[in-house]
Amino acid sequence: MNGIAQAFDGKKALITYITAGDPDLDTTAFLLKLLDESGVDILEVGIPFSDPLADGPVIQQAGQRALKSGTTLKKLLAMLASLKGEVKAPLVLMGYMNSLIAYGLETFAKDAADAGVAGVIVPDLPFHQSEELAGLLRSRGVDFILMVTPNSTPERLKAIAEKASGFLYCVSLLGVTGADEKGNAHLEEYMQRVRASTKLPLALGFGVSTPHRAKAAAQVADGVIVGSALISALEPCGTDRKQLVAKATEFIGSLRAGVDSAG
Amino acid sequence: MKTSMYFGIFGGQYVPETLVPALDELETAYLGTLDDASFNGELLALLHNYSGRPTPLWFAPRITESLGGAKVYLKREDLNHTGAHKINNALGQVLLASKMGKKRIIAETGAGQHGVAVATAAALFGLECVVYMGEEDVHRQAPNVARMNLLGTKVVSVLSGTRTLKDAVNEAIRDWVTNVEDSFYVIGSVMGPHPYPLMVRNFQKVIGEEARAQMLECEGRLPDQVIACVGGGSNAMGIFHAFVGDRDVELIGVEAAGRGVDTGLHAATISGGKPGVLHGSYSYVLFDEDGQIQPAHSISAGLDYPGVGPEHSHLAATGRATYVSVTDDEAVEAFHRTCRLEGIIPALESSHALAHVYRTAAALPKETIVLVNLSGRGDKDMDTILSL
Numbered sequence: 001m002n003g004i005a006q007a008f009d010g011k012k013a014l015i016t017y018i019t020a021g022d023p024d025l026d027t028t029a030f031l032l033k034l035l036d037e038s039g040v041d042i043l044e045v046g047i048p049f050s051d052p053l054a055d056g057p058v059i060q061q062a063g064q065r066a067l068k069s070g071t072t073l074k075k076l077l078a079m080l081a082s083l084k085g086e087v088k089a090p091l092v093l094m095g096y097m098n099s100l101i102a103y104g105l106e107t108f109a110k111d112a113a114d115a116g117v118a119g120v121i122v123p124d125l126p127f128h129q130s131e132e133l134a135g136l137l138r139s140r141g142v143d144f145i146l147m148v149t150p151n152s153t154p155e156r157l158k159a160i161a162e163k164a165s166g167f168l169y170c171v172s173l174l175g176v177t178g179a180d181e182k183g184n185a186h187l188e189e190y191m192q193r194v195r196a197s198t199k200l201p202l203a204l205g206f207g208v209s210t211p212h213r214a215k216a217a218a219q220v221a222d223g224v225i226v227g228s229a230l231i232s233a234l235e236p237c238g239t240d241r242k243q244l245v246a247k248a249t250e251f252i253g254s255l256r257a258g259v260d261s262a263g
Numbered sequence: 264m265k266t267s268m269y270f271g272i273f274g275g276q277y278v279p280e281t282l283v284p285a286l287d288e289l290e291t292a293y294l295g296t297l298d299d300a301s302f303n304g305e306l307l308a309l310l311h312n313y314s315g316r317p318t319p320l321w322f323a324p325r326i327t328e329s330l331g332g333a334k335v336y337l338k339r340e341d342l343n344h345t346g347a348h349k350i351n352n353a354l355g356q357v358l359l360a361s362k363m364g365k366k367r368i369i370a371e372t373g374a375g376q377h378g379v380a381v382a383t384a385a386a387l388f389g390l391e392c393v394v395y396m397g398e399e400d401v402h403r404q405a406p407n408v409a410r411m412n413l414l415g416t417k418v419v420s421v422l423s424g425t426r427t428l429k430d431a432v433n434e435a436i437r438d439w440v441t442n443v444e445d446s447f448y449v450i451g452s453v454m455g456p457h458p459y460p461l462m463v464r465n466f467q468k469v470i471g472e473e474a475r476a477q478m479l480e481c482e483g484r485l486p487d488q489v490i491a492c493v494g495g496g497s498n499a500m501g502i503f504h505a506f507v508g509d510r511d512v513e514l515i516g517v518e519a520a521g522r523g524v525d526t527g528l529h530a531a532t533i534s535g536g537k538p539g540v541l542h543g544s545y546s547y548v549l550f551d552e553d554g555q556i557q558p559a560h561s562i563s564a565g566l567d568y569p570g571v572g573p574e575h576s577h578l579a580a581t582g583r584a585t586y587v588s589v590t591d592d593e594a595v596e597a598f599h600r601t602c603r604l605e606g607i608i609p610a611l612e613s614s615h616a617l618a619h620v621y622r623t624a625a626a627l628p629k630e631t632i633v634l635v636n637l638s639g640r641g642d643k644d645m646d647t648i649l650s651l
Binding site: 049050051052053054056057060064067072073074096097098099100101102103123124125126127128129146147148149151152153156171174175176179 | 275276277278279280281282283284285287423424429430432433436437440441442443444538539540541542543548550551552553554555556
């Protein structure tokens with residue numbers, strides 16, 4: 001059982017997303033250790049990109065702050081490599097295709113594996129375009145995590161489920177990250193359809209903004225992904241370690257309680 | 264997908280999974296129109312009776328005389344309704360959207376020409392229309408914002424990123440992801456995920472088909488060169504397509520060099536970029552070594568874009584077309600020269616194509632025939648020109 005499978009073993013997984021380098025890479029390293037200690041099961045780390053078209057305003061602005069502080073994919077991978085052995089939770093990188101093309105797909109797969117990355121998510125690389133990158137990553141033991149959406153057709157769900165590894169990232173709604181005002185009235189039916197197509201753990205993300213929503217998500221999924229809401233909570237703390245500890249502990253604690261109460 | 268997503272190695276569908284069903288639906292609907300006589304009849308009638316096609320092919324006597332070299336012909340896309348070639352594609356896509364039962368139209372715009380064309384088509388079909396425009400461009404192109412408002416379109420000023428065309432595209436895609444079930448995204452150039460580059464080119468290919476027939480009629484032969492400006496590249500693909508199979512016809516795309524390709528302040532994507540992914544397709548893109556998209560620069564808002572359509576990348580890679588670039592200063596000089604010599608006020612975009620002619624055509628033999636796509640009129644650029 002690899003790290004990602006373990007994260008779902010016997011409990012509902014809490015997965016967090018933060019953008020690397022927001023507001024700087026030292027703070028990201030500090031936060032990853034802090035989130036790990038606070039009970040997060042999988043740590044998603046975003047590669048900042050100038051044109052993140054699947055992201056809402058909160059993650060867009062986090063990316064802008066990260067780019068302003070000089071964050072690059074190269075520096076991010078070096079930082080993750082330096083954390084090896086210091087965080088228990090598996091690390092999953094999330095980034096846009098052009099960042100990986102600029103780095104070189106093969107080099108990226110190698111360096112990500114060497115840095116201890118357990119999985120990679122690329123929101124602008126849909127299933128039918130993903131074969132090359134998925135192959136490069138999987139041959140080095142890194143999961144390529146696929147996404148499904150509420151409007152995925154039955155045929156496509158089946159095809160994606162057959163190729164997926166790690167967990168299946170279920171986008172909760174039609175929209176971008178952080179779109180919490182919209183919600184999805186058909187969540188249960190949607191997740192039942194996805195579950196019928198795969199034995200992989202299902203993690204639900206996009207728009208999970210409160211402990212209450214996290215609980216509702218955990219009732220129908222095996223894991224819950226929280227990004228924009230966490231970034232918004234931490235942003236006012238800046239680089240202040242004390243404030244970050246207080247805020248993250250409180251925020252993760254309440255999410256954890258929400259997720260765990262779903263049983 | 265039912266048809267190839269690629270032009271050589273370029274193209275594809277680099278979009279969030281949420282959009283895949285919409286692209287499938289669009290591809291099916293679009294391919295269904297190819298043999299649909301009633302759809303094509305309706306579109307042709309719109310192009311003729313509403314937009315004023317066919318547009319004239321004009322032998323430019325004074326430009327030709329002033330150069331003393333090649334004979335210069337202008338394809339007068341500036342004489343279309345709304346003042347540019349953009350209406351060809353807007354009418355095609357909005358007609359398709361209405362056939363698909365979509366109630367809401369989304370579009371992005373830079374200079375505002377595509378936005379005005381879509382707003383016009385949406386008004387004609389009675390559809391709700393939202394146009395995304397970078398805040399910078401909203402200020403630079405205020406008259407076009409007013410025109411869109413008059414036509415009943417809501418213009419959303421985009422505050423994210425660099426607040427220009429690329430950010431307007433991001434925002435339009437985010438809207439589409441959110442409202443994918445009832446909205447149709449009308450992309451304005453031969454870019455974006457498949458099937459857009461193919462579909463937009465096909466809605467624009469009427470330019471080259473007309474020009475080819477007109478040229479055969481008046482000269483009895485094909486031109487030696489076909490020249491067009493390239494931002495995303497829709498007017499260029501529109502005029503190139505009919506000539507791609509004519510191996511003796513040289514195809515020349517003119518990109519915007521801004522203040523010079525070596526200054527970094529330019530929009531010459533093929534001349535100064537590398538293959539990457541922007542807005543849904545794999546093509547030449549301006550980006551730095553970390554993959555961050557670089558802001559483009561051009562005096563012409565319509566060329567001020569850090570990407571280019573994948574079919575252009577393919578034509579460049581195979582050598583079938585040549586891509587050159589022209590600076591802001593050269594384009595402005597060509598703008599003035601065309602006004603005075605020919606009595607035509609060209610768009611700053613089209614002035615780039617003309618600048619290449621002024622730079623090279625004098626040295627060509629007198630029997631050479633050069634065909635230039637005059638893609639739009641320059642009324643919209645008066646503020647820019649007068650402020651220089």
